[in-house]
Amino acid sequence: MKKILLILSILGVLVGCGEKKEEKIKIGITQIIEHAALDEVVVGFKECLKDKGYDETKVEIDYQNAQGDFGTAQTIANSYVQDKKDLVLAISTPSSQAMYNVTKEIPIIVAAVTDPISAGLIGANVTGVSDMAPVEKQVELIKILLPTAKKIGVVYNTSEENSLVLVDILKKESNKYGYEIVEKGITNINEIGQAMDVILKEVDVLYTPTDNLIVAATPLVLSKAKENKVPVIGCIEDQIKQGALATETISYKNSGYQAGEMAIEILNGKKPNDIPIETLENTVLLINRTSMKELGIELPEILKERAIIID
Template sequence: MVVKQKSSVLFVVLLLIISLLSGCSNNAATVNNQDSESTIKSNKPIEIGITQIVEHPALDSARQGFIDALASKGYRDGENLKIDFQNAQGDIPTAQTIAQNFASSKKDMIFAVATPSAQAAFNATKDIPILITAVTDPEDAGLVKSMEKPETNVTGTSDAAPMERQMELLKNLIPHAKKVGILYNTSERNSEIQVEMAKELSDSFDIEIIASGVTSTNEVPQALDSLMNKIDVLYVPTDNLIASAIAIISEKCIENNIPIIGSEKGHVEGGALATEGIDYYKLGFQTGIMAVEVLEGASTKDMPIETLKDTTLTINMDTAEKLNIEISKEMLERAEIVKGGEVQ
């Protein structure tokens, strides 16, 4: 009887030991699984959705500058970063769909290039950080409370054109100019703002502004025809629709001996005579540096909208020769020269 009792006790003890060992094993497995999940989570690439209203040199340069800035700080696409680039092809409903898809897929950040894309992104989410560029007046566009303190999930850079410098350039190159035409997209608030700015400056430069609005590239040739006999020079604002038609506009103006003053380098590369404008690559790069700050903990609500202070004089010598316009030695010495459609 005693032997049987001892055997029973030993059996129970063995069961307890096996149970304890099994529990320890399971706990270790749980800890290991948690560590694994934590590692996977930390190694998950940051996802940034890039939405761009249309492809043209200025906006493309800004996008590349943004990507290069991220890479310069260690965030590289295909490694620890996953970039989803979507182009709306100039269609606002498409821009809205892109923004909604980015919001529903819970991107870590949205980079919006140009006002329509920025507005679509802001309408789609108030939580995901949105970095913007190529937006002339973010406050007027309803994206931020103020340029100094956004107080929203939006920050980034403005491409506000140095209009006064461009008007000085216009008068230096075409001193006799009195009537300045502006071709712009009536459905883009940025463009309307620039027309208003030009009109405010008109008295200072002794010029008259004759504006002609369009709603699509199909209307551009007819709008140009209506301007040709009324103006001495054409000014092209930072307008996405107009920029996409700059080759057509330049050809028509050169045929009619009308110089074009552009607002950014892409216009000059497309055939405009000259510009004193900002570099969109640098603007995008500056936005990318801001994006890194946000990714590393900064709040968009407290980050002021930035601008690019430096401007670059760019002159298209092919166009100058066709229009028989002489460029001073002083201008040539400080300008980037475009010849054959490329910067020399």
């Protein structure tokens, strides 16, 4: 009997040694700063992977946030290279640039990047989803909701490429209606309060681009605007929920889901440069009811059919 047990034990060890444990796919997610839109990209990305069968048993996700610091984003990028990630989702222009600076081999999927070409994100290992804002529609919204407005204010981070692109588009679109653009550039989050104090005295409406510093400081921006009774045209849904007057925007969760579909294509063998960078065409119109009342604005008939009213 002892011999039989010994033989079975040895066979069990041999079988165990013969089994090869399947290694998990290593995915890095690098994000420049925490705010609702960028967080939604992560939610959509993970949801897509799970829907397609890439759950935690198959994928190991290493999520890191740079807390608004480009140097930290660069450190995160280097750590992903050292860890030999199979794929990286880089959320925001700075995080994408930091990642591309250190590797031309690891596949990079960029997300929440307005203009990948202007940002220099062109390479064999790069693809992704642009979050180009519908600036034309947003300026039209100002014309409809605020027909007496003449001066549009914009505060933005001068070191963020997508902000420069959006401000340039804002100027071109505003020129169609004869608006005057009043701009204030900042370089860090500590300068926002002072910039707001200056610009809000000069404008009829404040436009916030998809600038990561400005979006992260939304409570401060809205507080300053309310003090000065200046309406705010936001860029993402969360800003409207917090009290900005209105926006026409894309779904960042859908953007993340789209990035997830790209990731699966790459994991199945497709090369990143064989997958074109995509944009989201569908937009939604969001309006804050409380802000309308406080500013004495009636919802125009032309917007009633498709506006989503947020209380």
